[in-house]
Amino acid sequence: MSxxxxxxxxxxxxxxxxxxxxxxxxxxxxxxxxxxAVGVLWLQSTLEAHARRQAAGIDIVVGAKGSAxxxxxAAVYHLDVPNGxxxxxxxxxxxxxxxxxxxxxxxxxxxxxxxxIVGADNELIDLxxxxxxxxxxxxxxxxxxxxxxFARRTGLKLGDHFVGAHGVGEGATDHEGDPYVVVGVLKPTxxxxxxxxxxxxxxxxxxxEGHAAPGSEHEATFALIEARGPVGVASLxxxxxxxxxxxxxVPALESARLLSSFEWMAxxxxxxxxxLLLAAMASLLGALLQSLAQREPELAVMRAMGASRTTLFxxxxxxxxxxxxxxxxxxxxxxAAGAFALIHVTLPGLGVSATEGVQWWFYGLAVALLxxxxxxxxxxxxxxxxxxxxxxxxx
Amino acid sequence: MSSGLLSVERLSHRYTSGRRIEFxxxxxxxxxxxxLRGASGSGKSTLLNLLAGVLPVxxxxxxxxxxxxxxxxxxxxxxxxxxxxxxxxxPQRLCLIQSLTVxxxxxxxxxxGAKSDALPAAMRRADALFGALGVADLAARRPSDISVxxxxxxxxxxxxxxxxxxxxxxxxxAALDSESAARVAQAITAYAxxxxxxxxxxxxxxxxxxxxxxxxxxxxxxxxxxxxxxxDREQS
Ligand SMILES: Nc1ncnc2c1ncn2[C@@H]1O[C@H](COP(=O)(O)OP(=O)(O)OP(=O)(O)O)[C@@H](O)[C@H]1O
Ligand SMILES: [Mg+2]
Numbered sequence: 331m332s333x334x335x336x337x338x339x340x341x342x343x344x345x346x347x348x349x350x351x352x353x354x355x356x357x358x359x360x361x362x363x364x365x366x367a368v369g370v371l372w373l374q375s376t377l378e379a380h381a382r383r384q385a386a387g388i389d390i391v392v393g394a395k396g397s398a399x400x401x402x403x404a405a406v407y408h409l410d411v412p413n414g415x416x417x418x419x420x421x422x423x424x425x426x427x428x429x430x431x432x433x434x435x436x437x438x439x440x441x442x443x444x445x446x447i448v449g450a451d452n453e454l455i456d457l458x459x460x461x462x463x464x465x466x467x468x469x470x471x472x473x474x475x476x477x478x479x480f481a482r483r484t485g486l487k488l489g490d491h492f493v494g495a496h497g498v499g500e501g502a503t504d505h506e507g508d509p510y511v512v513v514g515v516l517k518p519t520x521x522x523x524x525x526x527x528x529x530x531x532x533x534x535x536x537x538x539e540g541h542a543a544p545g546s547e548h549e550a551t552f553a554l555i556e557a558r559g560p561v562g563v564a565s566l567x568x569x570x571x572x573x574x575x576x577x578x579x580v581p582a583l584e585s586a587r588l589l590s591s592f593e594w595m596a597x598x599x600x601x602x603x604x605x606l607l608l609a610a611m612a613s614l615l616g617a618l619l620q621s622l623a624q625r626e627p628e629l630a631v632m633r634a635m636g637a638s639r640t641t642l643f644x645x646x647x648x649x650x651x652x653x654x655x656x657x658x659x660x661x662x663x664x665x666a667a668g669a670f671a672l673i674h675v676t677l678p679g680l681g682v683s684a685t686e687g688v689q690w691w692f693y694g695l696a697v698a699l700l701x702x703x704x705x706x707x708x709x710x711x712x713x714x715x716x717x718x719x720x721x722x723x724x725x
Numbered sequence: 726m727s728s729g730l731l732s733v734e735r736l737s738h739r740y741t742s743g744r745r746i747e748f749x750x751x752x753x754x755x756x757x758x759x760x761l762r763g764a765s766g767s768g769k770s771t772l773l774n775l776l777a778g779v780l781p782v783x784x785x786x787x788x789x790x791x792x793x794x795x796x797x798x799x800x801x802x803x804x805x806x807x808x809x810x811x812x813x814x815x816p817q818r819l820c821l822i823q824s825l826t827v828x829x830x831x832x833x834x835x836x837x838g839a840k841s842d843a844l845p846a847a848m849r850r851a852d853a854l855f856g857a858l859g860v861a862d863l864a865a866r867r868p869s870d871i872s873v874x875x876x877x878x879x880x881x882x883x884x885x886x887x888x889x890x891x892x893x894x895x896x897x898x899a900a901l902d903s904e905s906a907a908r909v910a911q912a913i914t915a916y917a918x919x920x921x922x923x924x925x926x927x928x929x930x931x932x933x934x935x936x937x938x939x940x941x942x943x944x945x946x947x948x949x950x951x952x953x954x955x956x957d958r959e960q961s
Contacts, residue, residue, distance in 0.1 A: 344824020636809040636837065
């Protein structure tokens with residue numbers, strides 16, 4: 331390192347040490363501003379990626395007539411209750427359609443320990459890209475395979491038995507009757523299947539036999555459709571809605587509609603983060619200006635000793651850069667702590683990506699450096715017009 | 726006017742307030758010491774500021790030549806580059822940088838320059854100057870831990886660190902006892918004897934006597950600035 335550079339770093343260090351509290355405040359504000367701005371963007375992209383991931387491979391949700399959004403929330407995100415049931419024969423007919431690549435009939439409505447019991451062929455497990463971790467896939471009614479997160483949460487093991495409850499959430503009531511047996515546990519996928527129990531659709535029929543009229547037709551709750559190409563995605567919903575008693579909903583459209591109604595909230599949060607960043611910049615500028623005023627004689631003496639204006643600019647800029655670097659580091663720690671809390675406490679299974687976080691943090695760093703530049707500009711004028719003669723002849 | 730290292734002809738300065746000071750003409754050759762006298766407010770510091778390049782010399786405000794260059798023809802950036810190697814300046818206000826040690830303060834003019842290979846030589850010069858000025862044991866201290874008189878000597882060492890062609894010292898002995906003043910006289914005399922040219926603003930009678938005693942063959946010249954009554958009236 332050149333002597334000049336080392337000397338400048340010593341001078342910058344001296345500037346900062348001379349007024350630690352003033353700068354600590356500016357740094358804290360900067361760190362908060364950056365962390366909230368970066369955090370909001372990161373969270374938003376994480377949530378969007380999560381939503382997209384849940385809907386991957388599910389082009390159309392076919393369910394009972396009613397709210398399309400409700401069907402999508404229930405079938406794709408496991409967040410709401412289904413509108414009702416559909417006839418399996420109708421799903422069979424749909425499966426024959428040339429534009430349908432895959433149609434998986436799904437029976438929902440029962441739960442165990444707060445998690446959904448999903449009745450479906452093992453094709454559903456393929457759809458979610460899940461593979462067996464321990465045991466095997468179910469091959470007979472009342473055999474169940476557990477999602478990774480559900481297995482970890484409940485501690486259920488291979489060979490264990492459990493009884494399902496009718497309904498989900500608060501109002502779930504115990505079924506008296508056939509217990510399920512755990513035959514396998516799946517590896518984690520980051521998708522909703524991690525939180526569920528999957529069993530053949532026939533198990534659901536068996537459990538519900540008492541409720542259904544004898545000899546009545548088998549039913550499912552949803553059919554998850556993968557269409558053949560964009561033409562299928564575009565034309566199938568209309569076809570289904572017009573020619574069957576079922577309702578088709580496109581998850582991509584429904585979730586986009588849902589998200590757009592939350593857009594204003596995201597905008598408010600982002601605006602808030604922007605204001606915080608502006609406040610941080612103002613406080614940084616204030617701290618730098620105040621410290622500049624206090625060391626004008628020192629800067630004048632540097633000029634007297636031959637330091638160019640450019641050298642003084644570099645010193646002030648270096649000072650601002652060091653401050654925002656510290657702030658960015660602090661913001662990084664805050665973000666990491668926030669992400670940790672999100673992963674381990676608030677929303678496990680959200681699928682928070684550290685690489686993406688680092689990427690967002692780098693954007694934040696770029697913004698911070700820009701902030702340093704902007705905050706330094708008003709100082710440059712003052713330094714350029716420093717009255718060396720007056721500062722060094724007065725006592 | 727004999728042509729020397731530094732020549733000043735009919736120089737005057739006008740402050741932004743409109744006040745005008747006249748400095749007359751004089752010159753300074755290598756090896757010479759010129760003592761600048763004059764009552765407080767007569768413009769000694771102003772003259773040194775002009776020669777140091779921190780105040781501009783107007784086109785119609787006289788002629789200052791330093792070596793072969795005319796100050797009025799230089800840009801502000803060119804005048805800035807006179808320091809610290811062509812002109813070594815000890816300003817009247819003793820300002821040292823608080824976050825650096827005394828030693829770092831003295832080598833700062835060289836350390837901040839582009840030529841960092843000059844630093845080892847500057848370090849050795851700093852040690853020699855500290856010894857000559859009697860402040861060797863202060864080198865590692867902070868500026869806040871030394872006295873005003875010591876700070877004056879450190880400040881002179883800082884002005885001399887670049888081995889300037891011309892030394893401009895503003896009241897170098899103002900805060901000093903006679904023993905320390907004698908050391909300052911020795912340091913300036915040694916600088917002049919080595920071929921330097923010194924312009925010293927001072928009220929100190931003893932300083933000239935000291936330097937004359939040290940170098941009888943090259944007596945110190947003196948010029949006195951007078952308050953220009955006419956220009957004062959002009960202003961009102
Ligand atoms: N920026 C300025 N604007 C207007 N007048 C000024 C300015 N700086 C100094 N003066 C005036 O110019 C005159 C000369 O000032 P200067 O500091 O050069 O005097 P000096 O001879 O160095 O005095 P001292 O012996 O007290 O240091 C003084 O009357 C002073 O009040
Ligand atoms: Mg003065």
